[in-house]
Amino acid sequence: MSQVYLLPVAVFLIFQVTFIGTYIVAVLEGHVVPTVPYISDAATYSPESCIFGQLINIGSVLLGITIYVRYRQVLQLYEHHPELDPAVLRHNRLALWCGLVSCLGISIVGNFQETNVRIVHFIGAFCCFGCGTLYFWMQTLISYLILPMSGTRIYAHLRLGMSVVCTILFILLAVTGVMSHILFKGQNPRKWYPSDGGWYLHVISSISEWIIATIFSFFILSFTQEFRNVALSHPQVSLMSLPIVI
Numbered sequence: 503m504s505q506v507y508l509l510p511v512a513v514f515l516i517f518q519v520t521f522i523g524t525y526i527v528a529v530l531e532g533h534v535v536p537t538v539p540y541i542s543d544a545a546t547y548s549p550e551s552c553i554f555g556q557l558i559n560i561g562s563v564l565l566g567i568t569i570y571v572r573y574r575q576v577l578q579l580y581e582h583h584p585e586l587d588p589a590v591l592r593h594n595r596l597a598l599w600c601g602l603v604s605c606l607g608i609s610i611v612g613n614f615q616e617t618n619v620r621i622v623h624f625i626g627a628f629c630c631f632g633c634g635t636l637y638f639w640m641q642t643l644i645s646y647l648i649l650p651m652s653g654t655r656i657y658a659h660l661r662l663g664m665s666v667v668c669t670i671l672f673i674l675l676a677v678t679g680v681m682s683h684i685l686f687k688g689q690n691p692r693k694w695y696p697s698d699g700g701w702y703l704h705v706i707s708s709i710s711e712w713i714i715a716t717i718f719s720f721f722i723l724s725f726t727q728e729f730r731n732v733a734l735s736h737p738q739v740s741l742m743s744l745p746i747v748i
Contacts, residue, residue, distance in 0.1 A: 507729040509568045514723040520557040558612030562605045569601035597640035604634035638665040671710040678707040
């Protein structure tokens with residue numbers, strides 16, 4: 503499998519189609535108002551919840567594979583360049599676990615709607631954005647540590663910038679989200695109007711969520727160039743000797 507670089511591209515496209523497509527369907531069905539709802543709000547009711555859940559599950563699996571390939575790529579780099587800082591191995595292992603937990607959170611968000619299982623949905627969202635942001639910081643640090651063996655300084659700087667923005671927006675999303683729900687006096691948060699209270703905080707929170715989700719996709723897309731130097735081979739399968747029954 504020589505076209506490994508297509509993995510980040512596939513993840514990017516699936517998530518963008520999922521977010522935008524779900525939003526369009528939710529607005530056309532009249533389930534949300536078109537003034538920047540939360541991604542989760544746009545994926546609460548059927549049929550958009552079905553579309554969202556299916557595509558998110560596919561995207562989370564592909565994202566998990568991408569994260570694992572990146573982990574093995576850094577591992578191979580360290581084995582071929584022993585002069586690298588041993589801290590690369592620790593950061594690489596931590597990044598793998600943070601990334602996989604983030605993938606699990608994405609899947610939970612897609613399968614446990616906010617209106618059905620609220621607590622589980624919020625736990626999944628925290629795992630997705632929180633562990634995802636930690637993964638970005640780990641990969642940013644790794645990007646600097648493995649220079650110039652792999653990657654470029656420009657990509658390392660871009661990942662640093664995206665990590666900083668995601669951290670700020672994650673805090674902003676959490677704070678304004680809680681405050682807006684405290685001030686909300688309406689009947690249905692999926693149809694949040696200015697007269698319902700906490701409107702501006704809600705808009706700030708939802709816009710932060712959309713920007714974070716977009717940055718997540720672009721961060722994964724940044725691995726495309728480095729994955730051009732990666733090749734995967736099919737796993738070896740061997741049959742175990744079985745007793746012959748006559």
